[in-house]
Structures are given as structure tokens and as C-alpha cells.
Amino acid sequence: xxxxxxxxxxxxxxxxxxxxxxxxxxxxxxxxxxxxxxxxxxxxxxxxxxxxxxxxxxxxxxxxxxxxxxxxxxxxxxxxxxxxxxxxxxxxxxxxxxxxxxxxxxxxxxxxxxxxxxxxxxxxxxxxxxxxxxxxxxxxxxxxxxxxxxxxxxxxxxxxxxxxxxxxxxxxxxxxxxxxxxxxxxxxxxxxxxxxxxxxxxxxxxxxxxxxxxxxxxxxxxxxxxxxxxxxxxxxxxxxxxxxxxxxxxxxxxxxxxxxxxxxxxxxxxxxxxxxxxxxxxxxxxxxxxxxxxxxxxxxxxxxxxxxxxxxxxxxxxxxxxxxxxxxxxxxxxxxxxxxxxxxxxxxxxxxxxxxxxxxxxxxxxxxxxxxxxxxxxxxxxxxxxxxxxxxxxxxxxxxxxxxxxxxxxxxxxxxxxxxxxxxxxxxxxxxxxxxxxxxxxxxxxxxxxxxxxxxxxxxxxxxxxxxxxxxxxxxxxxxxxxxxxxxxxxxxxxxxxxxxxxxxxxxxxxxxxxxxxxxxxxxxxxxxxxxxxxxxxxxxxxxxxxxxxxxxxxxxxxxxxxxxxxxxxxxxxxxxxxxxxxxxxxxxxxxxxxxxxxxxxxxxxxxxxxxxxxxxxxxxxxxxxxxxxxxxxxxxxxxxxxxxxxxxxxxxxxxxxxxxxxxxxxxxxxxxxxxxxxxxxxxxxxxxxxxxxxxxxxxxxxxxxxxxxxxxxxxxxxxxxxxxxxxxxxxxxxxxxxxxxxxxxxxxxxxxx
Amino acid sequence: xxxxxxxxxxxxxxxxxxxxxxxxxxxxxxxxxxxxxxxxxxxxxxxxxxxxxxxxxxxxxxxxxxxxxxxxxxxxxxxxxxxxxxxxxxxxxxxxxxxxxxxxxxxxxxxxxxxxxxxxxxxxxxxxxxxxxxxxxxxxxxxxxxxxxxxxxxxxxxxxxxxxxxxxxxxxxxxxxxxxxxxxxxxxxxxxxxxxxxxxxxxxxxxxxxxxxxxxxxxxxxxxxxx
Numbered sequence: 006x007x008x009x010x011x012x013x014x015x016x017x018x019x020x021x022x023x024x025x026x027x028x029x030x031x032x033x034x035x036x037x038x039x040x041x042x043x044x045x046x047x048x049x050x051x052x053x054x055x056x057x058x059x060x061x062x063x064x065x066x067x068x069x070x071x072x073x074x075x076x077x078x079x080x081x082x083x084x085x086x087x088x089x090x091x092x093x094x095x096x097x098x099x100x101x102x103x104x105x106x107x108x109x110x111x112x113x114x115x116x117x118x119x120x121x122x123x124x125x126x127x128x129x130x131x132x133x134x135x136x137x138x139x140x141x142x143x144x145x146x147x148x149x150x151x152x153x154x155x156x157x158x159x160x161x162x163x164x165x166x167x168x169x170x171x172x173x174x175x176x177x178x179x180x181x182x183x184x185x186x187x188x189x190x191x192x193x194x195x196x197x198x199x200x201x202x203x204x205x206x207x208x209x210x211x212x213x214x215x216x217x218x219x220x221x222x223x224x225x226x227x228x229x230x231x232x233x234x235x236x237x238x239x240x241x242x243x244x245x246x247x248x249x250x251x252x253x254x255x256x257x258x259x260x261x262x263x264x265x266x267x268x269x270x271x272x273x274x275x276x277x278x279x280x281x282x283x284x285x286x287x288x289x290x291x292x293x294x295x296x297x298x299x300x301x302x303x304x305x306x307x308x309x310x311x312x313x314x315x316x317x318x319x320x321x322x323x324x325x326x327x328x329x330x331x332x333x334x335x336x337x338x339x340x341x342x343x344x345x346x347x348x349x350x351x352x353x354x355x356x357x358x359x360x361x362x363x364x365x366x367x368x369x370x371x372x373x374x375x376x377x378x379x380x381x382x383x384x385x386x387x388x389x390x391x392x393x394x395x396x397x398x399x400x401x402x403x404x405x406x407x408x409x410x411x412x413x414x415x416x417x418x419x420x421x422x423x424x425x426x427x428x429x430x431x432x433x434x435x436x437x438x439x440x441x442x443x444x445x446x447x448x449x450x451x452x453x454x455x456x457x458x459x460x461x462x463x464x465x466x467x468x469x470x471x472x473x474x475x476x477x478x479x480x481x482x483x484x485x486x487x488x489x490x491x492x493x494x495x496x497x498x499x500x501x502x503x504x505x506x507x508x509x510x511x512x513x514x515x516x517x518x519x520x521x522x523x524x525x526x527x528x529x530x531x532x533x534x535x536x537x538x539x540x541x542x543x544x545x546x547x548x549x550x551x552x553x554x555x556x557x558x559x560x561x562x563x564x565x566x567x568x569x570x571x572x573x574x575x576x577x578x579x580x581x582x583x584x585x586x587x588x589x590x591x592x593x594x595x596x597x598x599x600x601x602x603x604x605x606x607x608x609x610x611x612x613x614x615x616x617x618x619x620x621x622x623x624x625x626x627x628x629x630x631x632x633x634x635x636x637x638x639x640x641x642x643x644x645x646x647x648x649x650x651x652x653x654x655x656x657x658x659x660x661x662x663x664x665x666x667x668x669x670x671x672x673x674x675x676x677x678x679x680x681x682x683x684x685x686x687x688x689x690x691x692x693x694x695x696x697x698x699x700x701x702x703x704x705x706x707x708x709x710x711x712x713x714x715x716x717x718x719x720x721x722x723x724x725x726x727x728x729x730x731x732x733x734x735x736x737x738x739x740x741x742x743x744x745x746x747x748x749x750x751x752x753x754x755x756x757x758x759x
Numbered sequence: 760x761x762x763x764x765x766x767x768x769x770x771x772x773x774x775x776x777x778x779x780x781x782x783x784x785x786x787x788x789x790x791x792x793x794x795x796x797x798x799x800x801x802x803x804x805x806x807x808x809x810x811x812x813x814x815x816x817x818x819x820x821x822x823x824x825x826x827x828x829x830x831x832x833x834x835x836x837x838x839x840x841x842x843x844x845x846x847x848x849x850x851x852x853x854x855x856x857x858x859x860x861x862x863x864x865x866x867x868x869x870x871x872x873x874x875x876x877x878x879x880x881x882x883x884x885x886x887x888x889x890x891x892x893x894x895x896x897x898x899x900x901x902x903x904x905x906x907x908x909x910x911x912x913x914x915x916x917x918x919x920x921x922x923x924x925x926x927x928x929x930x931x932x933x934x935x936x937x938x939x940x941x942x943x944x945x946x947x948x949x950x951x952x953x954x955x956x957x958x959x960x961x962x963x964x965x966x967x968x969x970x971x972x973x974x975x976x977x978x979x980x981x982x983x984x985x986x
Binding site: 538539542543545546547549550551553554573576580583587594596597598599601602605606609610612613615616630632637638641 | 768770771773774775777778811812839840841842843844846861862948949952953956959965966971972973974976977985986
């Protein structure tokens with residue numbers, strides 16, 4: 006684009022296409038020929054005149070006689086285009102001519118040589134005063150053909166440092182209009198608005214006039230232009246009008262100039278600025294056109310613009326007399342349309358290749374069996390690309406098919422909407438669901454349906470409300486809520502917005518999973534837990550109450566103690582079961598908690614056992630705040646379970662140590678260490694297996710609790726994203742180490758700052 | 760003190776009643792909630808102990824009824840076989856003054872009764888409190904541990920005073936936050952935990968010194984004395 010503008014501007018500014026513009030101008034001029042004024046009549050010094058009146062130059066007497074002859078018929082003015090620069094030997098003839106010139110308004114040419122001889126800026130040769138003195142006016146008749154020899158422009162005045170010479174025609178017309186002949190007219194070359202080809206103006210032969218064969222009415226009140234047309238005497242010039250008849254005589258050119266000056270005017274040439282705008286506008290139009298129209302239309306647009314430019318230029322010239330050179334624009338369009346088209350094609354092609362390559366690099370859904378099909382014989386490059394494209398389109402089709410099939414066979418009802426919540430896709434399960442509950446297929450706006458299900462949201466109502474609000478602003482990321490329908494079925498609605506890698510377009514996926522079974526299982530588990538927490542424990546509590554109350558007197562002491570121990574054990578087991586169930590199934594209440602504080606909580610809770618066992622317990626904690634995102638009660642219980650074991654299986658006077666630290670910025674550790682009995686390696690392996698001890702009848706019932714306690718610890722730690730390790734040396738001690746992810750301090754610094 | 764024990768299990772009710780009578784309390788036991796509700800309208804008790812799971816009306820509902828209509832100021836201890844942390848928090852949030860898991864231990868029960876009786880939460884004014892060599896001077900806001908002055912921030916001192924003047928009583932986070940940070944405090948949960956942790960360390964509120972500071976998950980804190 007830039008290049009074309011520069012080229013067009015350059016062509017306009019340097020007139021590089023002047024010749025081409027001239028050709029256009031000539032053609033247009035011929036098309037728009039003007040009407041010749043009937044007031045102008047040529048008197049031609051033609052071959053016939055020479056034959057009748059003798060060879061050139063003629064005596065001044067001959068000229069005088071002609072002027073006398075014309076003068077009798079009373080013309081408006083006579084332009085006598087013959088130079089009388091020096092006195093003739095026939096002084097009487099000169100005098101007669103002088104008189105004749107004085108009779109009617111006669112205008113005579115003068116000769117101008119610029120630059121002049123001997124360094125003078127200009128040499129002006131005037132008619133001899135004897136003759137010129139009586140002339141109504143003098144003027145120069147300089148012609149300046151263009152480079153191609155065609156006469157298009159005439160300088161209406163010649164300006165020199167100390168004088169100004171108007172054109173002869175100007176002298177004549179100024180006289181007729183009663184103005185002073187001068188340089189008032191613009192001295193810039195004016196484009197001659199030719200009335201037509203040579204012969205347009207009526208011409209009569211000099212000798213005809215001399216013979217008196219010309220009626221007076223032809224001359225009366227007309228402007229007579231006398232000049233040579235005979236071969237070897239007259240001057241001939243190429244004009245834009247040539248073609249129909251070869252050349253135009255100087256006198257007819259003068260006639261055109263006079264005609265232009267008198268009435269129809271000259272053609273004006275546009276300035277460079279205007280020309281530039283005129284030539285650049287269509288280029289811009291073409292360039293803009295490429296953005297909005299198809300290449301085929303673009304191909305039509307270019308010649309259309311060129312034709313429009315030429316037509317416009319022709320119109321301006323014909324009706325406005327204004328010459329606007331159009332060829333720079335036309336040529337630039339002609340040159341650059343193919344270049345631009347080629348550029349576009351090549352850009353399209355390389356984009357094509359780029360995209361295909363990217364597609365190729367995509368992690369494919371399908372095995373690339375298509376690659377083998379590729380032709381080995383080198384084909385035409387375009388053909389290769391087309392083949393690649395075909396390949397790619399095939400893959401995309403296959404992919405679409407795959408998506409269709411995948412979505413249709415998804416186990417859950419799945420819908421996809423765009424960000425305006427119009428349902429784009431829905432699988433058959435979604436349609437089934439909609440038919441059952443909404444009474445129609447799943448189409449239209451998702452929002453309408455969401456408002457209808459609102460009364461059945463059983464869990465996540467708050468999140469759902471926020472989600473519906475967010476739908477307005479299209480910022481949903483991920484939400485879920487549970488829907489419990491009146492018929493007892495339960496669904497989990499999960500919403501997730503998706504960005505595609507290729508653009509900002511977002512889709513929203515709605516998935517409705519049937520969780521009816523899951524919910525009933527959960528309900529059953531909850532009932533079982535309820536049973537364990539209360540209904541199973543209550544009788545045990547009553548046994549203990551009976552034993553320590555009135556019953557204490559009835560039951561012998563050793564039995565009472567043993568029955569009490571059994572009841573307590575049952576209570577303990579039930580508690581362990583419930584804790585484990587909760588650790589495994591329940592949702593955790595995750596908060597930022599300080600692991601050192603939790604360790605102290607655990608140690609303090611164990612104080613009665615510590616005192617009873619006669620051991621010591623220590624908590625070593627880091628100075629730092631060691632935060633973990635966790636459920637405080639479960640973590641404390643996990644530490645309590647470990648430390649409780651460490652106390653239980655220790656010797657009197659032994660020690661238990663809980664060390665909380667952070668080995669690296671992303672992890673926390675809590676080690677529970679003792680110097681107790683320790684374990685054999687195979688015992689460690691068995692540690693975390695629940696109910697394992699049931700199989701070995703010899704194991705004390707107490708150990709089942711231990712086993713459950715450790716499974717609880719492992720479960721809790723795993724669900725916090727951590728792990729547990731155990732190192733033990735028989736007779737030396739055991740060390741359990743919990744490793745948990747450390748909560749980034751920057752996330753909680755705000756918290757601490759308050 | 761005049762105590763009411765409400766438990767649909769007659770054995771449990773009798774056991775608790777006997778336990779309390781042996782500590783010179785005057786006890787009335789109820790196996791029917793309705794019976795208790797009739798009685799409490801005409802009679803003033805100093806404290807009531809409710810079971811949770813009862814056929815006519817759960818202990819929780821009974822507490823709610825008491826707070827609304829019956830006797831808003833009557834201190835209540837929930838005593839039940841339920842032991843899960845969320846149950847404890849639920850009961851305390853519902854308006855019970857304390858919560859105990861069955862089987863009940865005599866000494867602990869008596870201590871808790873003593874702690875919550877009266878139903879007003881004490882504030883340390885200008886007096887000085889000394890416990891297990893921990894001394895707080897209300898007038899000056901200074902604290903000593905075994906005779907050495909401990910530097911506490913104003914908020915830490917307030918928290919320490921709240922805990923030490925309300926021994927055995929569960930104090931809710933909301934209450935602690937409001938009394939220490941002012942009404943509707945814009946404070947993160949962690950902030951209170953961090954302050955309590957500081958107080959516990961600085962004043963050595965540990966079992967070795969005879970203190971047990973318990974976190975009641977989902978509710979708050981309780982400081983009590985241990986041997």
C-alpha cells in the first residue's frame with residue numbers, strides 16, 4: 006500500500022507519466038471538441054494564392070491590396086500573421102501597406118528570440134515602424150510544443166525582467182473588448198481548447214479575396230485571420246486534434262486561441278496537490294476494498310476504478326474545461342493490483358500453511374494414520390497445500406464426530422451453553438431429563454431452566470444464587486449444587502466455564518449427575534453413625550452408671566471392675582469407628598491452623614494418661630508460625646492417637662516428644678517420638694491395616710482400637726495431602742512422622758497483621 | 760444448690776441424681792420432659808442437666824424452649840452419649856452453658872456445675888487474681904508468672920483475664936472477640952487463635968502448672984484447673 010502511494014505520488018510530482026497523460030488528454034480532447042465560433046474566418050495564403058500571385062515573399066503592395074479589399078467589407082478586426090520586420094525596397098508598397106493597416110483594426114505579430122544574441126535576455130523584432138506604427142496592436146505568436154511535438158498550450162504572455170509581451174490574440178481580443186492589451190491574462194501556459202481538427206474554421210483563399218470573389222457579408226463584422234498555409238511558407242503544428250487530418254496551420258491555431266479568448270475559454274490544468282489527491286483516492290478505495298470484498302470483486306474493482314478515473318477526467322475536461330491528469334493513478338492501479346493480489350494470495354497461502362502446521366502439532370485425538378497417505382511424488386505446491394487442507398478438514402470432521410459421539414455417550418446429562426446462556430448442545434440424557442421434568446427438549450435459554458429448579462436446591466443454595474448472579478456478568482468459573490427433586494431423585498449440578506485456547510470465547514458446561522444412589526448410601530451411613538454415636542453407646546453408659554450407683558453394692562467388686570472395663574472398651578471402639586468413618590467420609594472444615602498449637606492441644610488433652618502412666622510429654626515447636634490448611638479437630642485427634650499410643654506402650658519414667666517443624670518452605674512435619682518398647686519391622690507393616698487384629702484371636706481386644714486409631718491418622722493425613730512414616734527400633738523407641746503441606750504465609754499474612 | 764436432671768433413661772437419671780446428692784446438692788430428677796416443663800414454671804432451680812436424645816423433645820429443643828419462655832437465665836449442662844465435636848458446638852450454640860459426654864465423671868461434673876452456676880460471665884475489674892503462681896492485676900494490667908513479670912499486650916491481658924476469671928466455663932469465640940476487639944470485630948479467626956496461643960505460652964497455661972486450656976472446635980475455648 007505504502008509503496009503504491011509513494012509510486013503514485015512520485016509519478017504525479019515528477020510528471021513521469023506526462024506523455025501518457027498527454028495521449029489521454031488528446032483522446033479526451035477529441036471526444037469533447039468545442040463548437041467553433043462562426044465569427045472567425047481564415048484567409049489562407051495557400052498554394053493556389055502562390056500560384057496566382059507569384060512566389061513568396063510577396064511585395065508589400067499585395068498585402069496592402071488584400072487589406073484594402075477586406076477593409077471595404079468592414080470586418081471587426083484583422084489578425085495579419087505575417088512578419089514585416091524590415092523595410093522593403095519598394096517604399097511606396099510599404100507606405101500603402103501602412104495606410105491599409107491603419108484603415109481597419111489590424112494586428113501584427115512581432116518576433117521574439119529568447120535568449121537573445123550577445124547575452125541579452127531577449128531579442129524582440131518589431132514590424133518596421135512604417136508599417137507597425139499604424140497597427141491596432143502587436144503581439145507575440147510564440148508556440149511551445151510539448152516534448153512530443155504536439156501543441157497543447159500557449160503562453161498568453163511572455164514575461165521578461167523588464168517587459169511583458171502579450172500574445173497577439175490577446176492584443177486583438179483586448180481591443181475588441183475595449184480593454185488595454187497587457188499582461189493581465191495569466192501568463193501560465195493555457196491549454197488550447199481546440200474547436201476541432203484542422204479545417205474546422207472556415208477558410209478562404211487569399212487569391213479569392215484578391216479577385217473580389219468573396220461576398221462582403223462573409224467578411225462583415227467578422228474577425229479575419231490572415232496567415233500562410235501554403236507548403237513551404239506556412240507553419241504547421243501537430244495538435245491533439247491530429248489523426249483525422251494531419252497537422253494544423255499556425256493561423257488556425259491562432260483562430261482557436263482567439264476563439265478561446267473571446268468566449269469558450271481555455272482548459273485549466275489542475276495543480277499538483279489536487280492531482281495528487283485525485284490519483285491517490287482511487288488507490289485508497291482499492292486498498293479499502295480489499296478489506297471488505299472478495300478477491301473476485303477486487304479484481305473487478307481495479308479496472309472499474311481506472312475507468313472511473315478516466316471517465317471523471319474526461320467529464321471534467323469536457324464540461325468543466327478542467328484537466329486532471331489521471332494516468333498516475335491508473336498506472337499504479339494497473340501495476341499494483343496484481344502485486345497486491347499476489348501478496349494476498351501468498352499471505353493466504355503462508356497463513357494456510359502456518360495453521361495447518363499448528364493443527365498438525367496439536368496433540369491429536371486420533372492416531373495419525375493419514376500421514377502415511379501423503380503423496381511421495383512431489384506435486385504442485387498449491388496442490389500439496391490443498392491436500393494438506395483436505396487432510397485437516399477430514400480430521401476436524403472426525404473430531405466433530407468424535408465429540409458428538411462422546412457427548413452422546415456421557416453417563417451424565419450434559420449441556421453446553423455460550424456466554425449468553427443459549428444451549429448449544431445437549432446430549433440425549435439431558436433431553437431425557439428435560440422431557441421428564443421440563444416437558445420439552447433441552448433447547449433455548451439455560452437461565453429459564455435454572456430459575457425453575459431453584460426451589461429444589463438442597464445444598465449450595467448460596468453458591469447457586471451467586472452463580473446465577475455471576476451469569477449476568479459471565480464470570481462463572483466453577484460451581485456445584487445439589488438438587489433434590491420431589492420424586493426422591495437427587496442430582497448434582499456442576500457448572501464450569503471453559504476458555505478455548507484459540508480465543509476469548511467462553512463456553513459453559515452444565516453437568517447433571519444422578520446421585521440418587523449416592524445420596525441414599527450417604528443417608529444410610531449417617532444413620533449408622535447416629536446409631537454408633539448414640540444408640541450403641543447409651544446402653545454402655547447405663548451399664549457404667551448402674552455399676553457405680555446402686556448396683557455397686559449388688560455386684561461383687563472384681564466383676565464390677567471387669568464389666569466396667571468391657572463397657573468402656575465398647576464405648577471406646579464405637580468412638581474409634583465413628584471417628585474413622587468421619588475421617589473417611591465427611592467433608593472437612595478446612596481452616597488455616599497452627600500446627601504447633603494443635604500439638605500442644607493434643608499433649609494437654611493427654612495429661613491424665615501422661616500422669617497415670619508416669620511418663621513425661623514435651624512439645625518442641627518452631628518459633629515460626631507453621632500454618633496448615635486443615636480441620637483442627639481431626640488433626641488434633643490424629644496427633645492424640647499417635648501420642649496416646651506412645652504413652653500407652655511406654656515404660657514408667659519414659660518420655661514422649663512431639664516435635665513440630667518445617668524442613669522446607671513448602672512442608673511441615675509433626676514427629677511423635679518415644680523411647681518405649683518399639684516394634685519389629687513386620688509389626689510396622691501391619692500397623693495401618695484396619696481390623697487386621699481380629700483375625701488373630703490371641704491379640705488383645707485393646708489392639709483393635711490401636712489399629713483403628715492408626716488408620717484414622719493415616720486417613721486424616723492423606724486427606725490433608727500429607728503422608729505418615731514410621732521408624733521404630735525394638736526396645737529403643739518409635740517415631741511417627743506426619744508430613745503436611747505448609748500453607749503459604751503470604752496468603753495469611755493479612756490475617757496475622759490484624 | 761437446687762438442681763434438675765432431665766433424662767428419659769431412669770437409670771441414668773437416678774445415677775446422676777445420686778452422684779449430685781452425695782455432693783450435698785438438692786436434686787429433682789425427671790424422666791419426662793413435660794413433667795419438667797410443668798415444674799420449672801412454678802419452681803426455681805439453680806441449674807439443670809439435660810439429656811440430648813429424648814422421645815418427647817430433644818435436649819436441644821428443651822434448651823431453646825427454656826431460653827425463650829421458661830427460664831432464660833437457668834444454667835443448663837447438656838449431658839449425652841454423643842461425643843462428636845460438631846455436636847458439642849451445636850449444643851453450646853443453641854444456648855447450653857456447657858456440654859458433657861457420658862459417662863459422666865463425678866468430680867468433673869461437680870466442677871462444671873460450679874463453673875457455670877450463676878450464669879453470669881465474670882469480668883476482672885480492679886482486683887488481683889492469683890492462681891497456680893499466675894497473677895493478674897486488673898488495676899494495672901500487669902501479669903506475673905512465679906513472681907516474674909510477664910509482658911502481655913493489652914489484648915493478651917484481656918484474654919488471660921477472661922479465661923482465668925471464668926474457669927471451667929466454655930467461652931465462645933464471638934464472646935471473646937467482642938470483649939477483646941469490640942463489637943462486630945472485623946478480625947480473622949486465626950487472630951484469636953494466635954493470641955490465645957501467645958497467652959498460653961507466656962503464662963504457661965499447661966497441665967504441668969495445673970491448667971488445661973481446651974479448644975472447643977467450632978465454638979471457643981475453656982480454661983480449667985487440673986491436678
